[in-house]
Amino acid sequence: MKNQEIKFKSKSSNYTIIVGNNSLKVLPKRIRSLCPKTKKIALIIDRNIPVKFKKDLKKKLKNYNLLFLPFVANEKNKSLHTINFFLKILLNKNFNRSDLVIGVGGGITGDVAGFVASIFKRGINFINVPTTLLAQVDAAIGGKTGVNSSHGKNLIGSFYQPKLVLSDTSLLNSLSKKEMICGYAEILKHAIIKDKKFFYWLEKNSKSIFNKKSKELAYAIKKSCEIKIHFVTQDLNEKGLRMTLNFGHTFAHAIEVKNNYSKKIAHGEAVLSGMILETKLSTLKNICSPKTLNQIKNIYLQNGLAYTFKKYSKKNSINNLITYLKNDKKNDDDKINFILLKDIGKPTLPNKNKVSIQYLKKISKIISQY
Numbered sequence: 001m002k003n004q005e006i007k008f009k010s011k012s013s014n015y016t017i018i019v020g021n022n023s024l025k026v027l028p029k030r031i032r033s034l035c036p037k038t039k040k041i042a043l044i045i046d047r048n049i050p051v052k053f054k055k056d057l058k059k060k061l062k063n064y065n066l067l068f069l070p071f072v073a074n075e076k077n078k079s080l081h082t083i084n085f086f087l088k089i090l091l092n093k094n095f096n097r098s099d100l101v102i103g104v105g106g107g108i109t110g111d112v113a114g115f116v117a118s119i120f121k122r123g124i125n126f127i128n129v130p131t132t133l134l135a136q137v138d139a140a141i142g143g144k145t146g147v148n149s150s151h152g153k154n155l156i157g158s159f160y161q162p163k164l165v166l167s168d169t170s171l172l173n174s175l176s177k178k179e180m181i182c183g184y185a186e187i188l189k190h191a192i193i194k195d196k197k198f199f200y201w202l203e204k205n206s207k208s209i210f211n212k213k214s215k216e217l218a219y220a221i222k223k224s225c226e227i228k229i230h231f232v233t234q235d236l237n238e239k240g241l242r243m244t245l246n247f248g249h250t251f252a253h254a255i256e257v258k259n260n261y262s263k264k265i266a267h268g269e270a271v272l273s274g275m276i277l278e279t280k281l282s283t284l285k286n287i288c289s290p291k292t293l294n295q296i297k298n299i300y301l302q303n304g305l306a307y308t309f310k311k312y313s314k315k316n317s318i319n320n321l322i323t324y325l326k327n328d329k330k331n332d333d334d335k336i337n338f339i340l341l342k343d344i345g346k347p348t349l350p351n352k353n354k355v356s357i358q359y360l361k362k363i364s365k366i367i368s369q370y
Helices: 023-034 051-060 080-092 107-122 133-139 169-174 177-194 196-210 214-232 241-246 249-258 267-284 290-302 315-325 357-369
Strands: 004-009 014-020 040-046 065-071 100-105 125-130 144-149 152-159 164-168 341-343
Touching (some): 004 214, 023 125, 040 080, 040 107, 051 065, 065 080, 080 107, 080 144, 100 107, 107 144, 107 152, 125 133, 133 177, 133 214, 152 249, 169 214, 177 214, 177 241, 177 267, 196 214, 196 290, 241 249, 249 267, 249 315, 267 290, 267 357
Parallel strands (some): 040 065, 040 100, 100 125, 125 164
Antiparallel strands (some): 144 152
């Protein structure tokens, strides 16, 4: 299947997202074109990447002075301590702004590598090679980088666009079902907030995505990238419309922080939980119809994802999240700033639905049972 190229264009930056089977083979040529003065390449690479893939990268980039920087990709290592560690190495190795940082791994690796690139000497060349479905459809697109703090997820970071995003779908063959679910959560989110036709396509083709059928998988990745780009290019620094992409994430981030970023619940599973909770909230506020809520629930049921919202069928399970909702980065006062849903493809505008802690406590029992 031929590589598909999606163009990201904004006033400040332009780059290409390449999606395809074995698309990694174009990497050397693209580096020569995009970073002609590069001599040194630092690869911040997830330790779980197969040795075979690392050897292939080394062979493809043999004309450069390579520095492999292994990274244990988890939420606890997504920290300022890790950033400082990598910066010291780059400084000691005399990297300059003409050189290149490549992030190879999932969303956490991309966030860390991108943040390092954004602040090293005020900006070094950066290429993202996402190796998970979640990263290919979401984290690698849009230029958001950053790390966590004890106060919450992704509260320290920057906006920094890569020179290239290279999504090789052959890398997804080794992913577990849990990792595929994480990526699927963002694909589904993109359909829910922007494209009813794509949502109907997912109703018919989700099982093919989970079975890693290359044609359906490539289409879902491409479509997701296009939807994310639609929001990002209109609001690069997330001051307004781009916040729509956080649908489901207000509750999701609270779930992750409450669980101390435990492996028991992955980011995508938290997003799946959050989308149902925020759709329920939309329904209770008479913004969304029960029919739309049931449409979304059905796609969960058809694909074995109902466990993500059944965890929140008790009043206490929702009340326990409220403390963590306060520190969400979308909040700009003492109320919780939600993206809610009118219908499939029609979210509410950012900053239009702020909910008090008192109101959430009041309706937590109803949300859990709805």
